[in-house]
Amino acid sequence: MPVAVHWFRKALRLHDNPALAKAVAACSAPNSSLLPVYTLDPHFVKNSHIGTNRWLFFLESLQDVDRSLSESGSKLLVLRGEPMTLFSTLFDTLIANGETVSLYFEADTSPYARNRDAAMLELCASKNIAVHTFNSHTLFNPSDVIKVNGGITPIVYQSFLKVITEKMPAIQPATPTLTQVPPLSDEMKALLTYTETFGFDAFQVPSMEDIGKAVPGENLVSTHKGGEREALKRLEEYMKQKDLVCKFQKPETNPAAFQPASTTILSPYLKMGSLSARTFYHELMKVYRASKIGYTKPPVSLLGQLYWREFYYTAGYGTPNFDKMLGNPICKQIPWRTDEQSNVDLEKWATGQTGFPWIDAIMIQLKQEGWIHHLARHSVACFLTRGDLYISWERGAKVFEKLLIDADWSLNTGNWLWLSASAFFHQYFRVYGPVSFPKKYAPESVKYVRKYIPALKNFPEKYLFEPWKCPIADQKKAGCIIGKDYPKPMCDHDAVSKVNIGKMKVAYDEGKVASPPKAPKGKKRPL
Ligand code: FAD
Numbered sequence: 047m048p049v050a051v052h053w054f055r056k057a058l059r060l061h062d063n064p065a066l067a068k069a070v071a072a073c074s075a076p077n078s079s080l081l082p083v084y085t086l087d088p089h090f091v092k093n094s095h096i097g098t099n100r101w102l103f104f105l106e107s108l109q110d111v112d113r114s115l116s117e118s119g120s121k122l123l124v125l126r127g128e129p130m131t132l133f134s135t136l137f138d139t140l141i142a143n144g145e146t147v148s149l150y151f152e153a154d155t156s157p158y159a160r161n162r163d164a165a166m167l168e169l170c171a172s173k174n175i176a177v178h179t180f181n182s183h184t185l186f187n188p189s190d191v192i193k194v195n196g197g198i199t200p201i202v203y204q205s206f207l208k209v210i211t212e213k214m215p216a217i218q219p220a221t222p223t224l225t226q227v228p229p230l231s232d233e234m235k236a237l238l239t240y241t242e243t244f245g246f247d248a249f250q251v252p253s254m255e256d257i258g259k260a261v262p263g264e265n266l267v268s269t270h271k272g273g274e275r276e277a278l279k280r281l282e283e284y285m286k287q288k289d290l291v292c293k294f295q296k297p298e299t300n301p302a303a304f305q306p307a308s309t310t311i312l313s314p315y316l317k318m319g320s321l322s323a324r325t326f327y328h329e330l331m332k333v334y335r336a337s338k339i340g341y342t343k344p345p346v347s348l349l350g351q352l353y354w355r356e357f358y359y360t361a362g363y364g365t366p367n368f369d370k371m372l373g374n375p376i377c378k379q380i381p382w383r384t385d386e387q388s389n390v391d392l393e394k395w396a397t398g399q400t401g402f403p404w405i406d407a408i409m410i411q412l413k414q415e416g417w418i419h420h421l422a423r424h425s426v427a428c429f430l431t432r433g434d435l436y437i438s439w440e441r442g443a444k445v446f447e448k449l450l451i452d453a454d455w456s457l458n459t460g461n462w463l464w465l466s467a468s469a470f471f472h473q474y475f476r477v478y479g480p481v482s483f484p485k486k487y488a489p490e491s492v493k494y495v496r497k498y499i500p501a502l503k504n505f506p507e508k509y510l511f512e513p514w515k516c517p518i519a520d521q522k523k524a525g526c527i528i529g530k531d532y533p534k535p536m537c538d539h540d541a542v543s544k545v546n547i548g549k550m551k552v553a554y555d556e557g558k559v560a561s562p563p564k565a566p567k568g569k570k571r572p573l
Contacts, residue, residue, distance in 0.1 A: 110273030119229030199364025358460030
């Protein structure tokens with residue numbers, strides 16, 4: 047009997063999921079079965095590079111898929127272990143039971159996934175299993191973009207826009223949402239329960255404890271709930287604010303705004319694939335088409351943000367060693383600090399102990415909630431790298447990878463390359479001031495710092511972003527002594543940023559790069 051195995055990885059959804067839709071369509075013959083599978087790969091489970099908030103968000107996303115499948119009498123089979131070994135056992139069990147197996151999954155362009163999927167294709171070939179893969183994580187297939195661009199990976203956003211708008215076919219409509227999937231027969235469930243083999247019920251989405259993860263403590267208070275239902279609800283809510291959508295200009299959004307935030311906060315859902323980028327795109331187009339006031343344009347518009355995502359996916363796909371400085375042909379070779387003290391400084395940055403309240407509040411929000419605004423990411427990434435600490439972007443990206451619920455290999459790497467002026471952006475002399483920048487966003491930035499750093503709750507607003515300048519009598523009155531209740535600044539920003547600009551110039555000159563572009567005249571926008 048035919049069994050269509052659908053392997054969920056990203057695309058944790060039933061809307062716009064072409065691989066799942068095809069697997070369902072393949073089950074139209076009588077006695078055929080759909081088997082939805084997820085593999086909890088030790089590569090992810092055992093490594094410590096995924097933080098608690100992301101695990102929670104991920105498990106909620108998985109539970110939501112299982113809930114949707116269960117509504118049709120199906121169930122997600124969650125196997126724990128190395129995917130090739132698990133699939134080999136699974137295929138052998140099905141084949142020995144007389145089934146004809148085919149496999150469906152969404153393509154994934156990250157390096158680990160590409161290697162894993164190549165091994166899967168070999169395994170399937172060795173067992174005569176037909177494999178069907180689909181590109182639905184991005185609006186454009188990165189390899190197609192590079193192909194139509196004559197084999198060259200576009201690394202300038204405007205050139206990328208030209209390629210996708212002039213040379214790529216129009217974005218396809220979303221695949222219809224699956225309201226019904228074939229139920230899983232009792233016989234199939236009995237065949238695959240695996241309780242005896244693995245010691246757990248594989249038809250149950252595991253809990254944090256089941257996979258050996260710490261249950262979150264009180265200091266983790268993420269309000270971001272995972273799952274397709276939540277993703278679609280948030281998309282719908284955001285798209286109702288038609289003026290906001292049409293006038294969206296990313297550099298004008300406020301990094302300190304919360305309740306409501308100034309951007310969509312859809313990144314964690316896009317990352318997990320609980321939200322399809324194509325669905326987001328088409329909903330946005332509906333709002334644009336109906337608009338009587340016109341709408342903003344890329345790169346600053348909401349569409350522009352979706353295209354940034356595409357841009358970095360394509361760059362990540364087409365650039366060797368994209369997530370490293372060494373061996374990365376587009377990355378400036380910069381002698382970042384590697385001394386012992388840099389480990390201490392990195393830790394202070396990562397734990398919100400720099401003594402700069404704006405930087406610390408952002409890192410504390412990141413640790414507690416797993417999401418921070420784009421310009422907040424800019425501020426702390428610039429501070430860690432070329433701005434103040436002169437520590438490698440690779441080390442910062444690892445901290446983000448652990449703490450962000452939207453941590454995404456292509457986007458995290460691409461943006462760190464940008465912020466450290468290692469690739470894509472070369473105006474290394476434009477540095478974020480950890481004191482001057484947040485002042486532009488008062489009063490929200492004042493509330494923001496007070497919210498995430500309770501020690502500064504009663505601190506005078508005048509000194510909030512540079513508390514070391516506050517007279518001691520006022521510090522006492524506010525109940526916060528700098529150096530005791532809150533750290534002294536770990537560096538003199540004005541002095542150190544000048545030195546670092548000089549070091550960047552030397553590194554650029556040694557790389558025989560043409561003179562960096564001049565700073566634009568007039569109003570300075572965020573980078
Ligand atoms: P919105 O402004 O509402 O944008 C909608 C969607 O467009 C986002 O959800 C995201 O998918 C995409 N998008 C927006 N900005 C960018 C961008 N600059 N680059 C690529 N795609 C973008 N984003 C991640 O999703 N994962 C990461 O790991 C990540 N790491 C980053 C690291 C650094 C140092 C910086 C500066 C940025 C990083 N970003 C990352 C990009 C960006 O900050 C987030 O995508 C955005 O803040 C998410 O919030 P939002 O969904 O409200 O975005």
